[in-house]
Amino acid sequence: MSRVFALSPDQADNDSMLAALSEGGAVQQVVLSTGLRVWVVARYAEAKAVLLDSRLKKDPATLSDPALLFDGGRHPEDSYAVLGRHVLNTDGADHRRLRELLTKCLAPKAVDRRRGRIAEIVETSLDVLAASAEPDLVTEFAAPVLTSVMSEVIGIEQTLLDRLLTAVRVVVAGPDPRSAEAREAADEQHRLILEAIDDHDRFPGTDTLLKLAFRDHHPRGKLSLAEVMSMVALTVFAGTTTSTTLLAHAAALASTREDLLDAIMAGPASCSAVLSEVLRRYPPTPCATWRFAAEDVEVGGVTIPRDATVLVLVAxxxxxxxxxxxxxxxVVPRPGSPAHIAFGHGPHFCAGAPLALTTATMALPALFARFPRLSLAVPVERLRWTTNLGDRSLFSVPIRLRPDERPA
Structure with missing residues (x-):
């Protein structure tokens, strides 16, 4: 009988579930909460192999019968697979063509050019946090920092981006993709992206995603309008929610452990080590997005059959x-250990990783420099999480900015 696999809002319960699943073997079939049967890969070596295996496709058109996709229905986390055309549901040359736009915006050199502006955004967000009566690391620091940064990367005015993110969040991470709410959100998403496209020439700068798209890609036939719109929606969601979680959770953990806090304040290299370890242990994307077997594939001594749906269980x-x-x-530092796969591995390695890490590496020391005695207002084990397979986010992280003493 297949094990039921569902994430828990409680981190301790989630850890117990992941441990039990891992003990069941490197590759096994499970049943998701909706009743969908999928194959999960739960061990490190096999996970890396699957992420490199070209027989496991991102494009659902790989299936021999379209009716096989999610058993002919919809699934709460299926939007990345079934909606639009973007880097998370394409393979090979199509994937490289679509990824080229993201690479121009998000490569390390492009991110480095934004460091000055990121620093300004962080300082502004810290000023707002300082004035808050009920400060929260998610809603009043991490999310504002990341949405402001992403506004400038994509080239969307901030208030418009906030509205777009609200709509995209319902489309991508809502509990029922067939609901009236999801359909209304999809219509709103479409309308707001078209509005952003109409406005993109007036946005400052020359290297935003939208300006590059409509200067270098769309006019030359490299990207259709529909593909540009899909890439905007993907970048809005993936570029904000997971990075928000990384920043807020790393800060929450550091507020409870002096060794982590010391490493954050010791310099960019040691701060990066903290972030790497938080990503390893608590990846904001618990499962890599859907893959589909183009043929029978043997992994870890188990044969995954043709047309199977596969999830790499990164967590x-x-x-x-x-x-x-x-x-x-x-453990910081963690010498001699292999690289984590929180950002993926191989051709689908997250294009936004340099921006996420640079922003967090700048924001964390600034946060604790301004508020060196910051502490959590609730125990870290009581923080609650969303249960989406592709985006495990913290609802909130209430804090005290100036407590009389740091909790033991």
Missing amino acids: AANRDPLAYEDADRL
Whole structure:
């Protein structure tokens, strides 16, 4: 009988579930909460192999019968697979063509050019946080920082981006993609992206995603209008929600552990080490987005059949005791350990990783420099999480900015 796989809003319960799943084997069939049967890959070595395996496709058109896609229905996390045409549901040459636009906007050199502006955004957000009566690391620091940064990367006015993100969040991470709410959100998403496209020439700068798209890609037939719109929606959601979680959660954990806080304040390299370890142990994307078997594929001694739906369980693979000593603990530094796969591996490695890491590496030291005695207003184990397979986010992280003393 297949194991039921569903994420928990409680981190301790989630850890227990992942441990039990990992003990069941590197590759196994599970049943999701909706009743959909999928194959999950839960060990590190096998996960990396699958992420490189060209027989496991991102494009659902790979299936021998379209009716096989999600058993002919819809699934709460299926939007990346079934909606639009973008880097998360394409393979090979199509994927490289679509990814080229993101690379221009998000490559390390492009991100480095934005460092001055990121620093200004962080300082402004800290001023707002300082004035808050009920400060929260998610809603009043991490999310404003990331949405402001993403506004400038894409080239969308901030208030318009906020409205677009609200709509995209319902489309991508809503509980029922067949609901009237989801349909209305999809219509709103479409309308707001067209509005942003109409306004993009008036946005400052020359290297925003929209300006590059309509200067270098769309006019030359490299990207259709529909593809540009899909890429905007994807970048809005993926570029804000996961990075918001990384920044807020890393800050929350550092407020409870002096060794993590010391590493954050010691310089960019040690701060990056903290972020890497938080990503390894608590990846904001618990599962890599859907893959589909183009043929029978043997992984870890198990044959995944043709047309199967496959999830790489990043959250389990990153804590595989065969890959990491003391895998359940945050250890900084962690010398000699393999690289985590929170950003993926191979051709679908996250294009936004340089921006996410640069922003967090700048924002975390600035936060604790301004508020060196910041502490959580609730125990870290009581923080609550969303249960979306592709985007595990914190609802809130209430804090005290100037407590009389740091909790033991």
